[in-house]
Amino acid sequence: MKKVNKYLISGTIGLLIPYSAYAILVTQNTSSEINKRQLILDKLEPLPEIQTINGTLIKYKDFKTFGRFENPFNEYRIQTIYEFFFNRIVELFERNRGSVPTNKDELNKLMPIHKPAWTISDTPSLLQKKPVAPLNFKIIDESLITDGIEDNETFRDNKPVKNTWLGQSCNFIEHGNLKILTDPHFSPKLFGKWLGPKRITEMPASIDEIPTPHVIVVSHNHPDHMDQISVDKWGNTDALWIVPKGLKKKMINKGCRNVVELNWWEACEISTTDAKNEDFNQTKYRISCVPAMHWSGRSLLDANQSLWCSFLIRVGDDTAKSDKPRFSPLVYHAGDTGYVKDLAPRIRQRYGSGVRLALLPCGQYCPKWHQRSRHIDPEEAIKITRELRAKNTLGVHWGTFTLSGEPFREPKEKLEELAAQQGIRDNCYCPELGKTLEF
Numbered sequence: 001m002k003k004v005n006k007y008l009i010s011g012t013i014g015l016l017i018p019y020s021a022y023a024i025l026v027t028q029n030t031s032s033e034i035n036k037r038q039l040i041l042d043k044l045e046p047l048p049e050i051q052t053i054n055g056t057l058i059k060y061k062d063f064k065t066f067g068r069f070e071n072p073f074n075e076y077r078i079q080t081i082y083e084f085f086f087n088r089i090v091e092l093f094e095r096n097r098g099s100v101p102t103n104k105d106e107l108n109k110l111m112p113i114h115k116p117a118w119t120i121s122d123t124p125s126l127l128q129k130k131p132v133a134p135l136n137f138k139i140i141d142e143s144l145i146t147d148g149i150e151d152n153e154t155f156r157d158n159k160p161v162k163n164t165w166l167g168q169s170c171n172f173i174e175h176g177n178l179k180i181l182t183d184p185h186f187s188p189k190l191f192g193k194w195l196g197p198k199r200i201t202e203m204p205a206s207i208d209e210i211p212t213p214h215v216i217v218v219s220h221n222h223p224d225h226m227d228q229i230s231v232d233k234w235g236n237t238d239a240l241w242i243v244p245k246g247l248k249k250k251m252i253n254k255g256c257r258n259v260v261e262l263n264w265w266e267a268c269e270i271s272t273t274d275a276k277n278e279d280f281n282q283t284k285y286r287i288s289c290v291p292a293m294h295w296s297g298r299s300l301l302d303a304n305q306s307l308w309c310s311f312l313i314r315v316g317d318d319t320a321k322s323d324k325p326r327f328s329p330l331v332y333h334a335g336d337t338g339y340v341k342d343l344a345p346r347i348r349q350r351y352g353s354g355v356r357l358a359l360l361p362c363g364q365y366c367p368k369w370h371q372r373s374r375h376i377d378p379e380e381a382i383k384i385t386r387e388l389r390a391k392n393t394l395g396v397h398w399g400t401f402t403l404s405g406e407p408f409r410e411p412k413e414k415l416e417e418l419a420a421q422q423g424i425r426d427n428c429y430c431p432e433l434g435k436t437l438e439f
């Protein structure tokens, strides 16, 4: 026994020493990259109030060290395995974590669940089973376009955006006949059918009740943002999966045949393959991949092998006669992100202000010292709303799984209280599960 213990201890130390050296080197490499970029930025943007597109593209370019992605931002602090495991141990001692009531009626009152409209319409099976038409798509490297978009260059699109929150960051979005699903998760537990924390509530709709989407966007490779049953359901359809750089191969291995991967500042332009296709006529959309501060991976081994991002969905002006296509910002799907001081203003400068609907995470912020590099809190969600000049914000990524220390409804209460204080409560709140809202 003593011998086994001795091997175990020396084996652990033998792994931890090189790991610690690796973590120090990653931190050093990242900080020297930040400094290098700052020197260029100081010349391009000599005054703090000046922000340029070229500066944005230099400061917020993706960064890899030792073959893995890192956040090249001052606001970020890498999460070592020491911090990760320390927090998991602290969690074991937290009593009534998440403060979720055990009484079902009480929970139903606090978290009402609606059946999405399409499941109770007259012909639900038609909408759900109708296969989507394949899309035309092309990748556009928007980092080559160095002008910003002035607000007067966008246009007003009059079609409503409908959004149905299905839990965590999973939303079913409709615009005209285009259907987009974000960060799909339909399993009863975090890691699938059997493993991990259970959902706090029932799901508003089962995966079989979800109409086939044209596009599925996945913001990053974390278990609460994409599960295997979604891949099994739509991987072999004409639905187009849009994922961040480094994830395409994994998606294909999981069973997806129609995948596009994007780097920060790249976009996927989509349109129908056939002009007569009634799905969404001639309308073009651009789905741009923009920076976020987070991480990715499902185990220690695949940490940060693929990038993480937010997506900005813009609709094209199908009445425009000019050669220069015009796009209007429709939906900002933030995925998971920590707060980065000048990122949202720069995204606004790049793509135009006044996105119709911002889907911003507002939960998983406790304890703040641990979560702040990777998750925003309600206060920061309001800041981003202001910085994007978003017309409407829905707070998501809360009330679905207990993954952090705050009481499960606190993100909603805080976001709505702060929004009320700032006079924007009608346009900034947390949705109810399964309820289709129109913007």
Ligand SMILES: [Zn+2]
Pocket (backbone or CB within 6 Å): 220, 222, 225, 294, 295, 336
């Ligand atoms: Zn995440």
